[in-house]
Amino acid sequence: MTDGAGRPPPAPLTALxxxxxxxLETADAPTRAWSRAGRPPSTSAAEMARRAHAxxxxxxxxxxxxxAGGRCLVSFSGGMDSSFVLAVAAAVARTDGLPPPVPIILRFTDAPRADETARQVAVLGALRDHGPLGEPLVxxxxxxxDFCGPVALRMLDLVGPQVPANMYTHLPLLEAAAGGTLLTGFGGDQLIGGHGRRFRPRTRAxxxxxxxxxxxxxxxADLPWLQPAARRRCxxxxxxxxxxxxxPARQRLIREAGSRFTQVAxxxxxxxxxRCDARVGHxxxxxVFLTQLGDLLDVLxxxxxxxxxxxxxGGRLPAVVTEQHPKAVLSEAFQRSATREATAHFDPDQLPTxxxxxxDVDRLLSVWRDRGPVRSNALLLHVALARQGQPISPLSPLSPLLPPAGPGAG
Incomplete structure (x- = not known):
């Protein structure tokens, strides 16, 4: 048996x-040899540019x-990863004469730190100046x-609890992409970020x-809700x-791409x-991209x-696409009234034994009061809800989860 991409399905989440x-990844981490990793070889600017182009x-x-395969939506938050994927897709559509990608955007109206409207408008404006772009769906x-709101509850009925626990945010995008493909920028944090660290000798030692x-x-580890033995194992x-x-960068990419977190997600x-009759691409x-990226990072x-x-x-995309900007704080949109209600009525006996x-349930509830569950394991809420043994949201085919998508994004 395989999942939708032909991979064997990952094992279910463990109790831990x-x-x-x-x-959680297994503990088969490499040791000792890391601290002897050498400096990258001296490489000309022309060779670096060649590898970047590849x-x-x-x-x-x-x-x-x-x-080329039909209607193509791109999940576009305005963040750097989704902006880059959208810009590359738009460039390919322009040069190959293909239908342009359609950005689909979640626009937050009451969560100021989660709102990236200004960034979205700037990127979309630059891409329109660069060539045709599909009319955005907003x-x-x-x-x-909300983490325990209608979209999350529908996900629990359709596929059960997921990792990361906010995976339900993809659900309205996938329903909008029914019959076509949704492209995402998933993986940027693991694969593109993290190559800029310089480590002290003590860290390597x-x-x-x-x-x-x-x-x-x-x-x-800051895991006060776990019993001591579980906390030590984590x-x-x-x-x-x-x-x-x-x-080394290439080995890190291999580990990240094959990690348990990645495969589960x-x-x-x-x-x-x-379930939404859509295809999804990351x-x-x-x-091939990861191989070429590894070739580049090897010499940087x-x-x-x-x-x-x-x-x-390499100068092929508008400059705004690769400009640095602060990350949105999405917990402001996730942790709202439904989550507060579910937290107040949380029954630990609904969890598997x-x-x-x-x-440590007392500590868990204390942490939830202080930080909120989104910042300290809200997955437990989803697991408890999913074990109630009855549907918890309407499941009519293609029932709208959000107001109908509208065109325009500035």
């Missing part, structure tokens, strides 16, 4: 992963089938994307120790995961797409996301 709040062309090749968001010793020397697994940062969104995970010194995107664009046994 549910208690922690996300997928990576850009691989990304263009990754989006082309979606554009979904206006009030409370609908710790990574050369046996994993258990490094884990014990690290500051304790600390060890998170320490192993943290060691990936020191890997991709399988979840593919299941949702199937160009940043295209294997540490580089942050903004200059890396600028290098990949093996999950419940890993929790």
């Amino acid at each position: 992963e549910i208690a922690y709040g996300s997928a 990576a850009y062309q691989a990304l263009a090749d990754a989006v082309r089938p979606a554009l 979904l206006t968001i009030g409370d609908e994307l 710790l990574a050369a120790l046996p994993l258990g010793m490094e884990s014990a020397l690290r500051p304790p 600390q060890e697994l998170l320490t192993a995961r943290r060691r990936w940062r020191l890997l 991709l399988a979840g969104i593919e299941r949702m797409a199937d 160009p940043l995970f295209d294997p 010194p540490p580089i942050r996301r903004t200059p890396l995107f600028h290098l990949l664009a 093996d999950v419940r046994d890993l929790l």
Whole structure:
């Protein structure tokens, strides 16, 4: 049996992963050799530009089938990853004479820190000046994307709890893409970001120790809702995961693309797409693009996301696409009245027993009062809701989850 992309489906979340709040990687982290990683070879500017061009062309090749295969929507938040995917798709449509991609946008009306309207308008304006672009579809968001709101509840009925727990935000986009394809910028944080770190000798020295010793020397993980033994095990697994940062770029990309988190997340969104009669593509995970990106990163010194995107664009895209800007704070849109109500009436006995046994429930409820569940494992709320044993949202075919999408985005 395989999922929608032909991969074997990942194993279900373990009790520890549910208690922690996300997928956890195994502890088979490399050791010692990391601290001996050498500096990248000296490479000419022309060779760097050649490798950057090859990576850009691989990304263009990754989006082309979606554009050629019918109606193609691009999930567009205004963030750097989705802006880059949309810009590449628009450039491919222009040069190949294909129908232009249609940006689909979630526009937050009552969450100022989540709103990226100004950035969206700037990027879309620049892309229109660069060539044809499909008329944007704008979904206006009030409370609908509350973590325990109508969209999340429908996801729970369709496919159950997912990782990351806010995966339900893709659901209205996938319903709008029914019969066609939705392209996302998923993966940018893992694959494009994180290559600009410079590590102190102490960090490399710790990574050369046996994993258990490094884990014990690290500051304790901020997981007060877990029982001590569960917290220690998470600390060890998170320490192993943290060691990936020191890997050479190509090895890090391989680890990130094949990680349990990635496989669980991709399988979840593919299941949702199937239920919505839509296809979904994640160009940043295209294997040829990742190979070419690894070739480029192999010869670069540490580089942050903004200059890396600028290098990949190579002057082919409007400058605003690769400009740095603050990330939106989406928790403001997720943690609203429905979540507060669900938190107030949370019954830990609705959780599986093996999950419940890993929790310090009093501490969990205290943390939820102080921080809110979105910042401290709201997955537990979804698991509890999904175990009620009866449908928790209307499931009429293609029932609108949000107000109808409207054209225009400035």
